[in-house]
Amino acid sequence: MTHLRAIVAEDEPILSYALVQALQRLWPELQICGVVDNGVAAVREALSQGPDILFFDIKMPGKSGLEAAEELAEDWPDDAPFPLIVFVTAYDQFALQAFEHAAVDYVLKPINDARLSKTIERLKLRLASTQERNDELETVIGKLRALAPAAALGSEKLTLIRAASGNQIRLIPIEEVVYFEATDKYVNVITAECQALIRTSLKELLPQLDHAQFWQIHRSTIVNSRQIQVAIRDELGKLTVKLRDRTETLQVSRVFAHLFKQM
Amino acid sequence: MNPSDTIDTREVSATPQRHGKVKALLRRFLIDYAMVVPINTVCAIFVTYVLHFHASLWGNWVFSMCIGTTAMLLMDGARLALWGEDKPPLPALIGNIVLGAPIAYFLGSLIAIELLGLPTQQVLSNQIDHATGMLIFVTTVCLFVSWLLWNRTELSLLRAQAEAEKAKSAAVERQAMQAQLQLLQAQIEPHMLFNTLANLQGLIAIDPPRAQHMLDQLIHYMRASLSSARADKTTLAHEFDLMRAYLELMSVRMGARLTYALQLPPELDRVTVPPMLLQPLLENAIKHGLESKIEGGHIDVTATRQENKLRLTVTDTGLGLEATNHAHYGKHGTHVGLANVRERLLALYGEQAEFKLHPNAPAGAIAELILPLSP
Numbered sequence: 001m002t003h004l005r006a007i008v009a010e011d012e013p014i015l016s017y018a019l020v021q022a023l024q025r026l027w028p029e030l031q032i033c034g035v036v037d038n039g040v041a042a043v044r045e046a047l048s049q050g051p052d053i054l055f056f057d058i059k060m061p062g063k064s065g066l067e068a069a070e071e072l073a074e075d076w077p078d079d080a081p082f083p084l085i086v087f088v089t090a091y092d093q094f095a096l097q098a099f100e101h102a103a104v105d106y107v108l109k110p111i112n113d114a115r116l117s118k119t120i121e122r123l124k125l126r127l128a129s130t131q132e133r134n135d136e137l138e139t140v141i142g143k144l145r146a147l148a149p150a151a152a153l154g155s156e157k158l159t160l161i162r163a164a165s166g167n168q169i170r171l172i173p174i175e176e177v178v179y180f181e182a183t184d185k186y187v188n189v190i191t192a193e194c195q196a197l198i199r200t201s202l203k204e205l206l207p208q209l210d211h212a213q214f215w216q217i218h219r220s221t222i223v224n225s226r227q228i229q230v231a232i233r234d235e236l237g238k239l240t241v242k243l244r245d246r247t248e249t250l251q252v253s254r255v256f257a258h259l260f261k262q263m
Numbered sequence: 264m265n266p267s268d269t270i271d272t273r274e275v276s277a278t279p280q281r282h283g284k285v286k287a288l289l290r291r292f293l294i295d296y297a298m299v300v301p302i303n304t305v306c307a308i309f310v311t312y313v314l315h316f317h318a319s320l321w322g323n324w325v326f327s328m329c330i331g332t333t334a335m336l337l338m339d340g341a342r343l344a345l346w347g348e349d350k351p352p353l354p355a356l357i358g359n360i361v362l363g364a365p366i367a368y369f370l371g372s373l374i375a376i377e378l379l380g381l382p383t384q385q386v387l388s389n390q391i392d393h394a395t396g397m398l399i400f401v402t403t404v405c406l407f408v409s410w411l412l413w414n415r416t417e418l419s420l421l422r423a424q425a426e427a428e429k430a431k432s433a434a435v436e437r438q439a440m441q442a443q444l445q446l447l448q449a450q451i452e453p454h455m456l457f458n459t460l461a462n463l464q465g466l467i468a469i470d471p472p473r474a475q476h477m478l479d480q481l482i483h484y485m486r487a488s489l490s491s492a493r494a495d496k497t498t499l500a501h502e503f504d505l506m507r508a509y510l511e512l513m514s515v516r517m518g519a520r521l522t523y524a525l526q527l528p529p530e531l532d533r534v535t536v537p538p539m540l541l542q543p544l545l546e547n548a549i550k551h552g553l554e555s556k557i558e559g560g561h562i563d564v565t566a567t568r569q570e571n572k573l574r575l576t577v578t579d580t581g582l583g584l585e586a587t588n589h590a591h592y593g594k595h596g597t598h599v600g601l602a603n604v605r606e607r608l609l610a611l612y613g614e615q616a617e618f619k620l621h622p623n624a625p626a627g628a629i630a631e632l633i634l635p636l637s638p
Contacts, residue, residue: 011554012458013518018465038557059454061557090457109461 004127006053007034009042009068010088011060015109019055019088022111027120039063043071050080053123055107058089066095066144073141074219074253078236084123098144141255158208163189163196170196175213178227178246180205182220192245215259217241217252231260288343295339295412296332303331306404316393325379330371334405337363339412351413360409364402368394441610444603445539446492451485462516477515484508491538499566500532506545506564513549520559521549527566534566534573536634537611543600544577544630552581552627560627573634580627584620608632 006023010016020032030053034045040062046054054072056065063071069085076082087106089095099106105119161172172191181188186197187205198205202222209222216222229242231252239252239260252260307324310316316323338359342351351359372390376383390397459481466474487505491497503525510523545564553560560580567574601620608616617633 011520012462012516014462014465014469014515015458017469018461021468040557059554061555061559090461091453109457110464111461 003031004029004053005031005033005049005051006055007036007042007045007049007051007083008032008055009036009039009045009060009065010055010057011037012057013037015057019111022113022116023055026113026117037061039065039068042068043075046072046083047075050077051083052081052127054083054085056085056087058087058092058095065089069144070141070255071219073255084126086119086123104140104144156208157210158205161189161196161198163198165194165196170194172196174209175224175226177214177224178243179221179223179250180214190246215256217250217256217259219253219255221250223250284347288347292339292343296335298411299331299335299408300328302404302408303327306331306400310400314396322379326372326375329375329378330367330401331404333371333374334363334367334401335408337367338405338409342412351416356409356413357406360402360405364405365398367405368398368401437610441607444607444610445537447603450492451488458516459512466515473515477512480508480511480515484512488539488542491542494538496535497538498532499527499534499536502536502538502541503527503564503566506542509542509545510562517554517559521553521562522560523562523564525564528568531566531568531573534636536573536575537607540604540607540632541575541577543604544632547600548577548579548581548628548630552579552583556582568636569633571636573632573636575632575634577630578623578627579629580623583626584622584628604632608634 008016008019008023010019016035016037020035023030023032033049033051036042036045037060039060042054042056042060042065043063046068054069056068058065060068065087069087073082085105087095087099087104088109088111089106090109096106098104105122107116107119159174161174161177163170163172172189176191178190178192180202181190182202183197185199187200187202189196189198202216202220206216206222213225214222215225223241223243227243227245229244231239231241232249233239239254239257241250241252243250304324304327307320307327310327311318311320311323318326341359341363342356345351345355369390372387373383375381376386459477463474463477463481466477484505487501487508491501491505507525510521510525514521514523541564545562548562553562562580563576563578565574565576565578601618605618608618612635615635617631619629619631619633621629621631623629
């Protein structure tokens, strides 16, 4: 068996150095193949190196550790086993609760050798049973997302979307929206007849939508569930959604595949 | 001790104040008089049609108006002059009426006779003939009107009392809230504390002298923020000290990603400010502006004097205000922190202080505080 490889993502240089040192001391066989200091680089490095384990700090510039993990779960190639993720955090009540709930590995800063050793033991065990890994991760990421504080905070629900379309402002009743699609800085609102842009992010939009009606099915897509005609699973297991009022189909990422499980 | 107490009120001299008071009393008198006119009219109708006093309604109305006005001038005037807006003692009030009513009756009659051009001798003797009945009538009406006015005075007095009570409890509430906000802002975030300790732990192994330095900064920072949480006032020098320790800690943690400069002119060293007003703005700039920016950035903290105002700024080259709205997996929204600063300023200075947040060019944000300079 080749060496086990890990990536460490931590924005504070001393902490990053200390974690790498501790890992080398406690788990000499583990090869640290990449050390990065932000979430964007973490995703990039993980995709290009395909390591077995990821140590992700939660609060990082660019992308949080959780966001980076979500993105990886969506973009990870099908033919490689998904890496095991260990989150590293100093103090984060919400995150800790979420981790406990979803049985995700985490290490607290300052790092304690005994605690890290325990985590290492668990990682070794889980690495032995490669088969379970993929399924497990998807559900874990799904659970984490559901537990994220933003989703928990019930804010005022939108009933009307005010969107720019050329030099006009269009008022779109929320039930007419077929789906929302994130672009670079905007969100594209798509109805049966037209498209318009709103200056917000999906993340900000999500808590303002009725979750029974609007489902996030991809990192960059929220769909009106009443507009879903059928969900199709292809031979590779990829899910796509056909819509009633639009001809295009939408991708469902595996993080959200659970939404389409049979009753 | 509330710093707003330092606002100078000596400019307001006694003259305009008394002037204002006379004006208020005059207004009060006019309002009272407006109530008397319809009562006079009712009296004229009563005298003409019920008592069949041998004169036209018009003549009786003029008499009634003159007597009523005189009574009003005498009695309400005396009341306002003697007791102002306060509630007069009841016996004095009744004495005032019993004495005033006959004077008003004869004086008012004389004025009416003069106005209508009636033969003085004849009408006056007629008035004297009916004096007993009319005096009882006039006194009764005066008592009734006084009772009305007296009741109203009492009502407005009660209302003023309730308002004063309300204002007082609001002030107390404000003060309590201000104290709580201050305490809240002086709290060291657990996340910050554990991250700093983790850095210390790492440094002890690799660079003991730097670890020692960091520990010193941490002790300094904790001590300063603990004392700030309890103090009512602090000096700018102390606040800048606290911010320097904090920035030093953060720069060890963030490494090359954070550079900073603090500028406090020596003549402002001893200026007193409320504690923990600037610190949250600094923490905000780090947390939302720089920590979440991949390449990090620079922070400038300055204090300058502008005539009789103190201008404090925290300038960063971070992600800027727009990006800050996308809450970055955080639970402490920026808005909460900034709302706290606004609340505190309002509680401490009222409209005298300003807090502004604007974009910095080419990147980042400027937080600006303008406070009245206390002597």
